[in-house]
Amino acid sequence: MTLGIAVAPGVRLIALPLPIALRIINAYLIEGPGGWALVDTGLHTEEAEHALRSALGESSVELSDVARVFVTHVHPDHIGMAGTLERAGAEVVMHGPEAEHARRLWGGTNELIDIAARWFAGHGMPRDVDDQMREAWMAMGRRVDPLAEIEHAADGDAIDLAGRPMRVVWTPGHTDHHACLFDESDGTLYGGDHVLPHITSNISLYPWSRDDPLADFLGALRAVRRLPVKRVLPAHGEPFDDLAARVDELARHHEVRLERVRELTRGRERDAYAICRDLFPVLRNAHEERFALAETLAHLRYLERRAKVREIAGRPARWVAA
Numbered sequence: 001m002t003l004g005i006a007v008a009p010g011v012r013l014i015a016l017p018l019p020i021a022l023r024i025i026n027a028y029l030i031e032g033p034g035g036w037a038l039v040d041t042g043l044h045t046e047e048a049e050h051a052l053r054s055a056l057g058e059s060s061v062e063l064s065d066v067a068r069v070f071v072t073h074v075h076p077d078h079i080g081m082a083g084t085l086e087r088a089g090a091e092v093v094m095h096g097p098e099a100e101h102a103r104r105l106w107g108g109t110n111e112l113i114d115i116a117a118r119w120f121a122g123h124g125m126p127r128d129v130d131d132q133m134r135e136a137w138m139a140m141g142r143r144v145d146p147l148a149e150i151e152h153a154a155d156g157d158a159i160d161l162a163g164r165p166m167r168v169v170w171t172p173g174h175t176d177h178h179a180c181l182f183d184e185s186d187g188t189l190y191g192g193d194h195v196l197p198h199i200t201s202n203i204s205l206y207p208w209s210r211d212d213p214l215a216d217f218l219g220a221l222r223a224v225r226r227l228p229v230k231r232v233l234p235a236h237g238e239p240f241d242d243l244a245a246r247v248d249e250l251a252r253h254h255e256v257r258l259e260r261v262r263e264l265t266r267g268r269e270r271d272a273y274a275i276c277r278d279l280f281p282v283l284r285n286a287h288e289e290r291f292a293l294a295e296t297l298a299h300l301r302y303l304e305r306r307a308k309v310r311e312i313a314g315r316p317a318r319w320v321a322a
């Protein structure tokens with residue numbers, strides 16, 4: 001693959017390598033009357049930094065030429081190199097509440113990771129898996145640059161990227177305050193991890209999450225479906241045009257999964273980890289264990305809020321169809 005591929009007028013896709021199953025995150029380099037900007041930044045590994053510098057170099061751009069960076073959400077493959085770009089002179093912009101969460105998550109205390117590990121144990125994750133999950137998560141955190149300052153944008157704001165106005169669209173679900181950018185002038189949606197072409201975004205419940213992330217996600221899918229989008233630039237996978245069809249597919253996928261979760265709780269009380277292992281029989285590493293359990297919990301919460309399942313307190317907590 002060439003390093004930078006033109007995907008929309010004045011926009012190049014930069015494929016940055018990831019040391020996890022996803023393999024690649026797409027950053028988008030935007031050229032406009034105001035210079036250069038970037039959407040998402042990659043996990044900070046030596047390979048990814050090299051790939052970023054090389055791809056910029058293809059367009060004769062230096063790291064220090066990037067004036068602004070928009071980070072769609074807190075995940076390490078998106079925010080990882082934002083600090084490097086900031087130190088090179090860029091202004092980093094994020095949806096405000098997501099930026100605050102980034103500070104708590106990656107601020108170096110591991111406070112949230114510890115809270116999540118205790119919570120997962122309370123949902124039946126075996127001790128050794130939980131320990132590995134925690135270690136793997138902290139190792140990811142070490143690939144996130146320290147961030148000095150982040151400019152906060154609000155939902156609905158028009159922000160300037162390289163002299164091109166972009167609308168900030170809050171799209172909760174994948175994370176609580178994930179935001180897409182919509183370029184109304186040409187119908188381009190910078191989708192982050194909200195709508196991906198080949199895989200479904202991980203929808204996860206954590207102790208600090210908003211009440212019902214799956215309901216948030218389905219609502220945010222319907223919201224972007226109503227926008228006049230001509231082209232989606234996703235953070236993983238190739239750009240695509242038929243947003244409505246993909247949104248409908250994703251909504252169906254979650255309907256099927258919800259039905260399956262209901263089945264797995266019918267007539268027996270089970271902890272979330274046991275349900276998770278029926279839903280996801282193959283989990284290849286500690287990251288996948290975490291995503292799978294958090295995804296199962298998001299589906300259980302959705303069903304609980306609609307009185308289809310109920311949680312029975314205990315350690316581990318158990319779930320049963322209502």
Ligand SMILES: [Zn+2]
Nearest residue numbers: 073075174193
């Ligand atoms: Zn993500």
Ligand SMILES: [Zn+2]
Nearest residue numbers: 075077193235
């Ligand atoms: Zn991602």
